Amino acid sequence: MTETRLRETICDFARSLYDRGLAHGSTGNISARTDDGGLLVTPTGSSFGRLDPARLSRFDQNGTLIGGDRPTKEMPLHAAFYDTRGTRSGAVVHLHSHHAVALSMLPETDHDDALPPYTPYSIMQLGRVKVLPYFQPGDPAMGEAVRELDGQRSAVILANHGPVVTAATLESAVYAMEELEETARLAITLSNRSVNKLSADQVRNLIKAFDID
Numbered sequence: 001m002t003e004t005r006l007r008e009t010i011c012d013f014a015r016s017l018y019d020r021g022l023a024h025g026s027t028g029n030i031s032a033r034t035d036d037g038g039l040l041v042t043p044t045g046s047s048f049g050r051l052d053p054a055r056l057s058r059f060d061q062n063g064t065l066i067g068g069d070r071p072t073k074e075m076p077l078h079a080a081f082y083d084t085r086g087t088r089s090g091a092v093v094h095l096h097s098h099h100a101v102a103l104s105m106l107p108e109t110d111h112d113d114a115l116p117p118y119t120p121y122s123i124m125q126l127g128r129v130k131v132l133p134y135f136q137p138g139d140p141a142m143g144e145a146v147r148e149l150d151g152q153r154s155a156v157i158l159a160n161h162g163p164v165v166t167a168a169t170l171e172s173a174v175y176a177m178e179e180l181e182e183t184a185r186l187a188i189t190l191s192n193r194s195v196n197k198l199s200a201d202q203v204r205n206l207i208k209a210f211d212i213d
C-alpha cells in the first residue's frame with residue numbers, strides 16, 4: 001500500500017471507530033508499518049473524529065521521528081508489540097472502549113483468558129486475551145508488561161484503561177479490535193446468567209484448524 005493510501009486508511013478507520021462510539025474525546029491511538037519499514041502513528045491529543053492524514057507522526061525504520069506532529073504518549077505500547085512479534089505485527093490499535101474496560105474491572109474476569117468462548121470468531125481473531133495490571137498513564141512499565149509476553153499474545157486489555165490489539169494488517173487489527181469489544185459486550189450482557197458456551201473440545205478444534213497462537 002502506498003504511504004498516501006495508508007495515511008488515508010488510518011484516518012478512515014479512526015473516523016469510523018469514533019462515529020460508532022468506540023473512541024471518544026482524544027482517546028485511542030493507531031500505528032501501522034510503512035512499506036519502507038517505518039511507522040505512521042496518530043498524534044498525541046488528537047481526536048479519532050478529525051485526524052489529518054498529513055499530520056500523522058512519521059518514524060523511519062530506525063525509530064526516529066522524521067515528520068508530522070508528536071506521536072501518542074502511549075507509543076511504548078505499540079513499540080513493544082512490533083519489537084516482540086516481528087512481521088506478525090503490521091499495525092496496532094488501542095482504544096478505551098466501554099465494554100472492554102468494563103470487563104477488565106469485573107471480579108469474575110479470568111485475567112489470562114478474558115473473553116468467554118461464546119463464538120468462534122473471537123477465538124479465531126484474538127486467541128487468548130490477557131488482562132494486564134493497571135498502570136498510571138505514562139508509566140513505561142506498561143510497555144514492559146507487553147514485552148514480557150514475548151510476542152505470545154496479539155491482544156491485551158490494560159485494566160481500568162483499555163484494549164490493545166495487533167495484527168499483520170491495519171484492516172485485520174481493526175476488525176479484531178471490533179470483535180474484542182463485541183465479545184466483551186456479550187460478556188457484560190450475559191454476566192451472572194447461565195450460558196451455553198463453546199465446549200473445551202470445540203475451542204481446541206478451532207485452535208488446531210486455524211493455527212491460532
Ligand SMILES: [Zn+2]
Nearest residue numbers: 028074096162
Ligand atoms: Zn490509552
